[in-house]
Amino acid sequence: MRKNGNYICTVGVLSGNQKPHRDYPQGKKARIMKEMISYAENRQVLVYFFYTLDVNWRQQVIKGLRCKGNKWVSELYSFPDIVYNRIPSRTLENRKEAQYLLRKFSEHEGLYLFNSRYLDKWEVYQTLSSHPLGAELVPETCLFSFSNLEELLNRYSEVYLKPINSSRGKGIIKIKSSGNSYLYVHAEYPKANWNRINSFKALCEAINALGIGKNDYLAQKAINLARFQGRIYDLRAQVQKNGEGKWIMTGVGVRVAGRNRIVTHIPNGGFLAAYDEVMAASFGESKEFREQLDRQLKRIGRLLPEILERGLSINLDILSIDIGVDADGRMWVIEANSKPASFDENDIRYRHLKYLIDYCIYIAQKKK
The missing domain is CATH 3.30.470.20 (ATP-grasp fold, B domain)
Structure with missing residues (x-):
């Protein structure tokens, strides 16, 4: 098992959930990981990457992944001084094993955990x-409901609907009001085509058809x-x-x-x-x-x-x-x-x- 040795400190980067037959990192992800490991090494900091199923609490060891030369190598390491949570999606982070692990790390007296969760x-x-x-x-924002949406449209004429737990533009809808008619467009449509609706009731029906739930979306004033x-x-x-x-x-x-x-x-x-x-x-x-x-x-x-x-x-x-x-x-x-x-x-x-x-x-x- 690898010890800290002459390193100033050890940092374990939690990278997600382990797959049954895990491939080593490739492409852009591998490049980013190599950059971090190499830069840290030059500063006398040991960085290794690990997955949720790589932690052995009874023996206080972690199966960590590092790049040596051009080769990825897995070894057992003692618990790090610091855990940096880089679980790459909300879905993975919300899984039972990830939540258990993050809770245990946060309670561990000898360990510092940062960026412990996603924000909504x-x-x-x-x-x-x-x-x-x-x-x-911040621009005016409220939880989505049809009454809240109507109120915002009356005040600002242009409103965004946004998923509470999403990023990278996924699921976003923009709505414009003009008199008694409305226009809306979905960010993920292949073409940026606006749909015209002739009443607020019809707009509500169109939004329902898109599967937008009251507890899942925000309505926000468009800037x-x-x-x-x-x-x-x-x-x-x-x-x-x-x-x-x-x-x-x-x-x-x-x-x-x-x-x-x-x-x-x-x-x-x-x-x-x-x-x-x-x-x-x-x-x-x-x-x-x-x-x-x-x-x-x-x-x-x-x-x-x-x-x-x-x-x-x-x-x-x-x-x-x-x-x-x-x-x-x-x-x-x-x-x-x-x-x-x-x-x-x-x-x-x-x-x-x-x-x-x-x-x-x-x-x-x-x-x-």
């Missing part, structure tokens, strides 16, 4: 909107988003704790929607763009206005994680934040995700690794 959109909205500073960051090359976009920022345990902005990228699309996610036809380029194209070259945009971004990165961490009483040491920028340059928090996907931008990905390992070393030294 409703709890994020409730936590932010109940805070005097957080309330300014009049700024545009780049005639397309809507949003910002994807990542914040995380550094080597002093303080929140810091890792980086920000822009996700531009496909033509006529209502969401910006890459699988729905979106593409990446640079923050500086998009802000200049949307709002001009004014130094004062750009500074005002940057101040908003930094303020969100400072306030949001602290409000959520305290309000939800959980360790949220890495977060991604989807931010909408309206046509007037005001920034709005659309979503916060405790299991952020890897950035494609190399500089952001490198800073992520640096801050992650800095923070793990900080936690390990704090425990001693």
Whole structure:
């Protein structure tokens, strides 16, 4: 069995549920895992990946996976100092064995667990909107019901319906009201075709036909988003704790929607763009206005994680934040995700690794 040896600390990355005949990681996932293992090794931090069924509580050992050279190797390791929960889906995380494991880790005195669970959109909205500073960051949102939907449409004319427990633009519907008629479109339609409905009753019937449940969806005021090359976009920022345990902005990228699309996610036809380029194209070259945009971004990165961490009483040491920028340059928090996907931008990905390992070393030294 491998011991900690001369390492500063050991980090176990919980990666999901074990398959009966598990293949070793491949493609982008393997690259990300190799990057983390290699970078940590150079900082004298041992990182290994493991699955829910790899933990032996009686012997206090874990069957961990590491890459040595170009070969993936499984070995037994003693319990790590830190567990980073990277279970890749809500479905897997909600399984009985995963919930049992996360509970046991959280109760283990010698072990620090962070990003212990997924967040849902409703709890994020409730936590932010109940805070005097957080309330300014979020568009009006409520649990979906037909009466709530009608009220929002009367006030704002454009509304999104969003699944509470979903991400990457899945299941989102946009509705517009115009007099006594309504238009709606589903984010996942192959083509961005709007459907016209001539009464609110008919709209309710159409929504029922889509299988939207009252307990599963939110209704949210639609923001009049700024545009780049005639397309809507949003910002994807990542914040995380550094080597002093303080929140810091890792980086920000822009996700531009496909033509006529209502969401910006890459699988729905979106593409990446640079923050500086998009802000200049949307709002001009004014130094004062750009500074005002940057101040908003930094303020969100400072306030949001602290409000959520305290309000939800959980360790949220890495977060991604989807931010909408309206046509007037005001920034709005659309979503916060405790299991952020890897950035494609190399500089952001490198800073992520640096801050992650800095923070793990900080936690390990704090425990001693």
